[in-house]
Amino acid sequence: MQKVDQKRRDFVSVAAKATAATVVAPGVFLQSVAQAAPRAEPVTDDVRYGLLIDTTKCADGCNDCVAACDQENGIDQLLKPEGASDALWEQQKPRWIRKVKVQDNLTGKQTDMPVMCQHCEHPPCVDVCPTGASFRREDGIVMVDRHTCIGCRYCMMACPYKARSFIHENVQSKTTVAPRGKGCVESCNLCVHRRDNGEKSTACQDACSEGAILFGDLKDPDSKISMALAEKSTVQLRADLKLNTGVRYSGI
Amino acid sequence: MKKILYREWGISGPQYWGLLAILGAVIAVAGFSALYMEHNGHWVTGMTNQVVWGTPHVFAIFLIVAASGALNVASIGSVFGQKMYKPLGRLSGLLAITLLVGGLLVLVLDLGQPSRLIVAMTTYNFKSIFAWNIYLYVGFLAIVAVYLFTMMERKMNPYSRAAGFFAFIWRLILTTGTGSIFGFLVARQGYDAALMAPMFIVMSFAYGLAVYLLVLMFTFKLEGRVLGDKIMGRLKNLLGVFVAAVFYFTAVYHLTNLYGTENHAYEAFILRDGGIYTQLFWASVIGGMLLPMGILFHPALGKSHGGVIGASVLVILGGLASMYVIVIAGQAFPMAMFPDKTIIETGFFDGVNGAAAGYIPSMAEFLLGIGGIAIALLATFVGIRLLRFLPMSLADEVVDPHHA
Numbered sequence: 001m002q003k004v005d006q007k008r009r010d011f012v013s014v015a016a017k018a019t020a021a022t023v024v025a026p027g028v029f030l031q032s033v034a035q036a037a038p039r040a041e042p043v044t045d046d047v048r049y050g051l052l053i054d055t056t057k058c059a060d061g062c063n064d065c066v067a068a069c070d071q072e073n074g075i076d077q078l079l080k081p082e083g084a085s086d087a088l089w090e091q092q093k094p095r096w097i098r099k100v101k102v103q104d105n106l107t108g109k110q111t112d113m114p115v116m117c118q119h120c121e122h123p124p125c126v127d128v129c130p131t132g133a134s135f136r137r138e139d140g141i142v143m144v145d146r147h148t149c150i151g152c153r154y155c156m157m158a159c160p161y162k163a164r165s166f167i168h169e170n171v172q173s174k175t176t177v178a179p180r181g182k183g184c185v186e187s188c189n190l191c192v193h194r195r196d197n198g199e200k201s202t203a204c205q206d207a208c209s210e211g212a213i214l215f216g217d218l219k220d221p222d223s224k225i226s227m228a229l230a231e232k233s234t235v236q237l238r239a240d241l242k243l244n245t246g247v248r249y250s251g252i
Numbered sequence: 253m254k255k256i257l258y259r260e261w262g263i264s265g266p267q268y269w270g271l272l273a274i275l276g277a278v279i280a281v282a283g284f285s286a287l288y289m290e291h292n293g294h295w296v297t298g299m300t301n302q303v304v305w306g307t308p309h310v311f312a313i314f315l316i317v318a319a320s321g322a323l324n325v326a327s328i329g330s331v332f333g334q335k336m337y338k339p340l341g342r343l344s345g346l347l348a349i350t351l352l353v354g355g356l357l358v359l360v361l362d363l364g365q366p367s368r369l370i371v372a373m374t375t376y377n378f379k380s381i382f383a384w385n386i387y388l389y390v391g392f393l394a395i396v397a398v399y400l401f402t403m404m405e406r407k408m409n410p411y412s413r414a415a416g417f418f419a420f421i422w423r424l425i426l427t428t429g430t431g432s433i434f435g436f437l438v439a440r441q442g443y444d445a446a447l448m449a450p451m452f453i454v455m456s457f458a459y460g461l462a463v464y465l466l467v468l469m470f471t472f473k474l475e476g477r478v479l480g481d482k483i484m485g486r487l488k489n490l491l492g493v494f495v496a497a498v499f500y501f502t503a504v505y506h507l508t509n510l511y512g513t514e515n516h517a518y519e520a521f522i523l524r525d526g527g528i529y530t531q532l533f534w535a536s537v538i539g540g541m542l543l544p545m546g547i548l549f550h551p552a553l554g555k556s557h558g559g560v561i562g563a564s565v566l567v568i569l570g571g572l573a574s575m576y577v578i579v580i581a582g583q584a585f586p587m588a589m590f591p592d593k594t595i596i597e598t599g600f601f602d603g604v605n606g607a608a609a610g611y612i613p614s615m616a617e618f619l620l621g622i623g624g625i626a627i628a629l630l631a632t633f634v635g636i637r638l639l640r641f642l643p644m645s646l647a648d649e650v651v652d653p654h655h656a
Binding site: 063066081084088089090091092094095098099100101102103104105106110111115124126127128129130131132133148149150151152153154156157158159160161162164165166167168169170182183184185237238240241252 | 292293294295298299300301302304305363364365368369371372375376377379380381382383386433436437438439440583587588589590591592593594595596597598599600601602609610
C-alpha cells in the first residue's frame with residue numbers, strides 16, 4: 001500500500017479552504033453591505049422624476065449645466081486618445097447634456113435650451129435594446145445597465161433626441177457614481193446616484209444660476225415642478241411621437 | 253432530363269490551396285482590423301455619436317440580405333417545383349449559410365463589447381427586433397442545414413419539399429426582420445417606413461442571385477464543368493426581373509416620400525444635395541439597377557457569360573452603394589427634433605442649419621467588411637471541395653426536361 005503524504009493532504013486542504021474563502025467572502029461581505037444600505041430598497045413608481053426647462057431663463061452663451069454634468073459624471077475625466085484628431089474626437093466623446101439654440105422659421109425668435117435624455121414613459125431606446133440593458137426604472141429614470149450593454153448602438157439609432165453617447169475609447173479614470181467602460185452606451189440618468197442617496201436635485205439644476213432647470217417628482221402635486229407645470233404652458237420635444245417625456249420645456 | 257450527378261469541386265491542389273491562401277490572407281487582415289478596433293475602441297473608426305453604425309454594418313447587412321436571397325434558387329426548385337432549378341439547390345443552401353455567417357461575424361466584431369456575445373445569447377428583450385433577429389439568424393442556419401441534408405441524403409429526399417417550404421417561409425420572415433431594423437426606427441426621417449421590410453426582401457432576391465451566379469460561373473469555369481445556355485438564360489432573366497423589382501421599390505419609396513412635405517428635406521438630401529450620398533444613390537440606381545437590366549435583357553450581351561458577370565458585379569456594387577446610402581445617409585441627415593425651427597447653435601452636432609453629420613470610413617472598418625465576404629467565399633469553397641454540392645454538368649441536355 002502506498003504511504004499517504006499527510007503534509008500534502010493538509011496543504012491541499014488549507015489551500016482549498018483559503019481559495020473558497022477568497023472567492024466567497026467578498027460576495028458575502030458585499031451582499032451584507034448592500035442589504036444594509038437604504039439604496040438596496042426597490043425603486044417604486046410612487047414617484048416619477050423629471051425636469052422642467054424654462055427656456056426664457058436659459059442664458060445665451062452659458063454652459064454651466066454642461067460643465068457641471070461633465071464633472072458630476074466624470075465625463076471631463078475622459079481624455080482624447082493619443083493620435084486622435086481633434087475634430088473627430090469632438091464628435092466621439094460622450095455628452096449627456098448639451099446647449100442648443102434654435103430659431104423659429106417664421107418669427108426668427110431665438111431660444112436657448114439644454115437638451116438631454118427626455119426620460120420617456122415609452123422610451124424607443126428601451127424597446128429596441130436586444131438585451132434589455134437599456135431600461136426604465138419604476139421611478140421614470142431611463143438608463144443603461146452597463147453590465148449587459150453589448151455596444152450594438154441600436155438605442156442610439158432609435159433615440160429621437162440624440163441623447164445617447166458611445167464610449168469610443170479606453171477609460172483611464174472615472175467617478176464612483178458613474179462607472180463607464182469602453183464599448184458601452186450611456187446617457188443622462190438624472191444623477192441617479194443622488195436619488196439613491198436621497199438628494200433632491202441634479203448637478204445641472206444646482207449649476208444653473210438662472211434657475212432654468214427644475215428637477216422634481218412629477219407625481220407629487222405639491223412638488224415645485226408639479227406646481228410650475230400646472231402654471232406654465234409647456235411642451236414635449238417631438239410630442240408627435242407620444243412618448244410622454246419626463247422632461248418638459250416652457251417658453252418654446 | 254438526365255439524372256443529375258454531383259461531385260466535389262475537383263480543381264487542382266495548387267489552384268485550390270492558392271485560392272484558400274488568398275482568402276485566408278484577406279481574413280487575417282480583417283481579423284487584425286477587428287482586433288485593432290476592439291483593442292483601441294471605436295475612436296479609430298470614422299464612427300461618431302452621430303453616425304453610430306459605419307461601414308461594417310453596410311457590409312454585414314448586405315451579406316445577411318444576400319444570404320437569404322441566395323436561398324431563393326433552391327426554393328424555386330423545391331417549393332415552386334421548377335425542375336430546372338433542382339440541380340442548383342445544394343449550392344444555393346450552402347451559400348445561404350456561408351453568406352449569413354460572414355455577415356454575422358462582421359456584425360458581431362463591430363460590437364462595442366464583442367466578448368459579451370454570450371449576454372446577447374442569454375438575455376433577451378422580446379420587444380426588440382434585434383433580439384428576434386438573433387433567433388431568426390440562428391434558426392435560419394439550422395433550418396437550411398436540415399434542408400441541405402434532405403437534398404443531399406437520398407433517403408431524406410422525400411422531405412426536401414417540406415424542408416424547403418419551411419426554409420422559404422423562414423427566410424421571408426428573416427429578411428422582414430432585417431428590414432424592420434430600420435423600418436421600426438421612428439426617430440429618423442429616412443427610416444420609419446413599413447416599406448423597408450418588403451424592399452429588403454426584394455433586394456435580397458437580387459443581391460443573393462447575383463452572388464449565386466458569380467460563384468456558380470467561377471466554380472464551373474475553373475474546373476471546366478459545363479454551364480448550358482438554357483440554365484444561364486433562366487438565371488439571368490430572373491436576375492433581370494429581381495433588379496427591376498428593386499428599382500420599382502426604390503422608386504416607390506422615394507416618390508412616396510416626395511409627396512409628403514415633411515420628407516422634402518430628406519429627399520433633397522438624398523436625391524440632390526447630399527454630396528457623396530447623392531452620388532452613391534444615383535450610382536446605385538443607374539449603375540446598379542438600370543445598367544445591369546440593360547445588359548441582362550440585351551439580345552447579345554445578355555447571352556454572353558461576360559455580360560452576365562458584368563451585370564452581377566454591377567448589381568452587387570450597386571447593392572453595397574444602396575446599403576451605404578440607407579445606413580449612413582439615414583444617420584448623417586439631422587433629426588427633426590424641432591419642427592418649424594432651425595438649430596443655429598449646438599454643443600452636440602445636432603445639424604446646424606440642417607447640415608448633415610460627417611462620416612469618413614476608416615481603412616480598418618472597410619477591411620473588416622471585406623473580411624466578411626472572404627469568410628463566406630472561403631467557407632463555400634471548402635464546402636464544395638469536401639462535399640457534393642456542385643452538379644457535374646448543367647449542360648442543356650442535363651437540365652432541360654424538354655431537350656430533344
